[in-house]
Amino acid sequence: MPKIYSKSSQAWLDNDAVAAWIFLAPALILLSLFILWPIAYLFYLSFTSGMFTSDGIHWIGLNNYWRLLSNSDFWQVIFNTIYFTLATVIPSLVIPLGLAILLNQTLPLRGLLRSVYFLPSIISLVAAGLGFRWLFQNDGAVNTLLDVIGIKAIPWLSSTVWAMPVLIILGIWKQLGFNMVVFLAGLQTIPPSRYEAAELDGANAWQKFWHITLPGLQSTLIFAIITTMIFTLRSFEQVYVMTGGGPLNSTNLMVYYIYQEAFAQFDFGYAAAAATVLFAVTLILVYLQLQTWKEES
Template sequence: MNKNASRQFGDRTAALLDREAIAAWIFLAPALVLLGVFVFWPIAYLGALGFTSGSFTVEGARWVGLRNYARLILDPDFWQVLGNTAYFTIATLVPSLVVPLMLAVLLDRAIALRDWLRTAYFLPSIASLVAVGLGWRWLFQNRGPVNEVLLAMDIEPIPWLNSTAWAMPVLILLAIWKQLGFNLVVFLAGLQSIPQSRYEAATLDGAGEVGRFWHVTLPGLRPTLVFATITTAIFTLRNFEPVYIMTGGGPLNSTNILVYFVYEEAFARFDFGYAAAAATVLLAIAFVLVYWQLRAWGEE
């Protein structure tokens, strides 16, 4: 009797789990369809397009195998673009994490001004990149306000956007300024989720400000740091509008990053297969960065 009851209970449980699984798949189906249509299918089509040459249409494309990737390997401009992309990404990523983290730690104590300052810092994150790019182009033009300030200080004006040495730092500064507010809000939310008892325990153990930051704040912000690092890296890799508006990849290809290189090959030279191969490399770089960050920062 007990065996029969156990068997019946197991059958009912399995049936219930089956019904729950079916219900879960039903609720997930719309999202999976949207992901398939707007994410997985375009990625698959991009990968296939990288092995072709010709027009965007299926009828106009012809199979060329790995020829586009061989062109990338032999193209010195592509390697310069990869170097520019690495420089731009690293120089943007590190300050975009360190500066807002320090500001968040300070603002977490300024209870009276926290909400106002958080809003003020976040405003650049919701501003249009096109409008921001035009504004920064005006600021850093040869006779712009920045050079006027330098002249007032008896400093020789700098051709910011026409200099191979200064054009990229201006773009990096813009990218940091644009991302700072978003990361600041993320870090503030992460700080408020750390239990105050941990800080009290660390203080009782004799830890100072630096000790509490290294042994309480940073470990408590680990998931937040993972999220902020991944989102900042992705934002940096797809940072197209400022390059298009402010420098056009110049001067002398010094600010041409991979996403702008893909645009030029596809819509200026209409070499869609070659552009798709470069875009596939960009996608692979993004996947590798995300995987590495999850392995380095994420929990097991």
Template sequence: MFKIYYTKTSFNLNAKSWLDNHTFAASIFLSPAILLLTVFVFFPIIYLVYLSFTTGSFTNSGIYWVGFKNYWRLLLNHDFWEVMGNTLYFTSAVVIPSLVIPLGLAILLNQTFQFQGILRTAYFLPSIISMVAAGLGFRWLFQNQGPVNMILESIGIEPISWLGDTFWGMPILIILCIWKQVGFNMVVFLAGLQTIPISYYEAAELDGANDWQQFWYITLSSLQPTFVFTLITTVIFTLRSFEQVYILTGGGPLNSTNLLVYYIYQEAFGKFDFGYAAAAATVLLGITMVIVYLQLRNLQ
């Protein structure tokens, strides 16, 4: 009887020691999330990279290994480099205003005044609207017989084919994306501003610092982690832009508004060249990872 009791006690003590181990407990709680990430994130990424080295056909012909042929095709394809140029221009034009405008709005709305809550809600609303709905709204506004051209005609200006012009198509996409992203970034900056102790500004004012010096040395310095977060999310949001191109321009006219994600979609589901599309998607993944790494490194 004593031996059985001793064994049970030892088992209970061992189980308790395992549960008291923080690493083991963390592994238990994180295992569902790790499993989901493995199934829906890590495995698709690994399969994407593998697919980029194959023909990528999902038909009866099967998948065949072609090595770096798809990447070589990317390097020699003029359309790919044109799309990369469009994506760089689009990303640069969207990210900078999507950080500067929300920061200014957040500083203004951080003050106490009448209708403050209404204005915060109004600025945030675009970020919760579906991109498809927003794209259809912009398409109606900028169509040839749309409200924008009607206003231009009323003041004696010739109507512009906004979505059918190689010059104006991209700016419309940029305006749509900035309008969509400003509200979310504003709320993030507003939350960051409210974490800055008011005593910092009081001390700076006593030391004779003007408004610009307080903004530069206190506000921007304290908002560095928030700024990096908004920069990363905005870059990712911009690089994965697809719906606005699909709804507004379809990549045209003459490939002038074609972005990398839409180009991948065309190659994969328009031409069924999955291996080549996977190579382009792998390039996009690599670019995104490098940008995020550099931004996180600057945060340290």
């Protein structure tokens, strides 16, 4: 039977690099279709105006970005997003880390407590938002409790001061269980012999935490910081369900602002410019965190 392939073609097929590209091709095609192409089209759309109608869209260069920079509402949204992100990320790391350290020890009902703390992570954010809106409405359970202890009712969701803290509490509650499980997994990788050696050297609980636990959780902390920051930056459901960006634009976050401009005002080019800014900021933050991790490791 004659040979179908020559020696050169057989060598080409045996090449490891070619084989790797063949196996990666399906995933790369899907990645290009559903991630890379939408990002590229978003970037293109940010330089245009118009709608997806018979009139079409028109190239306008950097006008949408200039509009962003000169729009006071956009800067208010930027401030809101920074405030929400910082106030959510820090407690969403500190509280789960403390819970993970406690639950990593031998405690009664430890398994049940882990499940209870993880429950918020599997509850729909829309359902959680509706629940929190009921709790914090003017005649809700929180104000009823305040009235019992003699504190005047607070207009939580209609106050420019208190509406954002309610969203922050929901964000922390939602992220708590996921980060706790991540930290628990990280704690399992730290050899117990390190703590035993530290105890023999007379180290107290704080010294063991600072010199053993935190360095041992370095990669876990980086992962938790990045995922929590992405979770907060893309927050939309709680704003949509609970406040609608109000009162007086005080809880309008970046993703909700993009949604309003695109699907309420039908200003797709301007919304794409805002989305591009958010995407760029996210990439920069992730890059800086990864660089910091490399320098410390």
